[in-house]
Amino acid sequence: MSMAEPTRNGATLAPIDEKKAEISKDSLIEMGESDPAAKDQIEMSAMYNEKVAARSEVDGRRKQRAIQTESYDIHKGIAASAMDISLLTANANQLRLLMTYNEKSHTYVACVALVITSLVLQIIVAIGVIIQKSYPSSKRNHRIHQLKVCTSIVVAIITVINILVASLVITDK
Numbered sequence: 060m061s062m063a064e065p066t067r068n069g070a071t072l073a074p075i076d077e078k079k080a081e082i083s084k085d086s087l088i089e090m091g092e093s094d095p096a097a098k099d100q101i102e103m104s105a106m107y108n109e110k111v112a113a114r115s116e117v118d119g120r121r122k123q124r125a126i127q128t129e130s131y132d133i134h135k136g137i138a139a140s141a142m143d144i145s146l147l148t149a150n151a152n153q154l155r156l157l158m159t160y161n162e163k164s165h166t167y168v169a170c171v172a173l174v175i176t177s178l179v180l181q182i183i184v185a186i187g188v189i190i191q192k193s194y195p196s197s198k199r200n201h202r203i204h205q206l207k208v209c210t211s212i213v214v215a216i217i218t219v220i221n222i223l224v225a226s227l228v229i230t231d232k
Contacts, residue, residue, distance in 0.1 A: 146221070147181050150174055153224065166227045173227070177220045184210050184217070
């Protein structure tokens with residue numbers, strides 16, 4: 060068997076023309092009017108290739124945005140956790156100072172009760188956030204959504220309580 064005439068099952072195959080086909084107006088004209096179906100097929104494949112190129116460009120941008128969003132979410136979560144810990148620490152320190160220096164104030168009981176309430180609510184919010192993060196985000200769950208709403212409401216309540224505590228603390232002159 061020679062290289063010039065490859066065979067398969069005894070049949071001689073025609074040699075392959077290795078020249079690449081190009082799709083241009085000239086090549087469409089060369090095909091002539093004799094085969095309009097081939098012309099339509101080439102035009103459709105050119106349109107398909109343009110759409111695939113545009114789609115892959117859009118998919119690339121979507122992937123890049125998804126990576127940026129994921130990175131943003133990670134940094135946002137770290138910042139939020141750090142702020143939660145600092146608020147918890149500040150409230151614990153405020154409770155210690157209230158109990159040490161403001162025992163004789165007429166707002167003492169209210170301030171201590173509000174600081175303790177704030178600390179307890181912060182611990183409840185932390186538990187809620189841990190439950191939210193442990194649940195897979197790919198699955199939508201009505202209870203997890205309710206938990207997110209509740210934790211947001213409790214965070215707002217904690218903020219109001221801390222503002223009240225700051226305004227009620229009376230220091231001796």
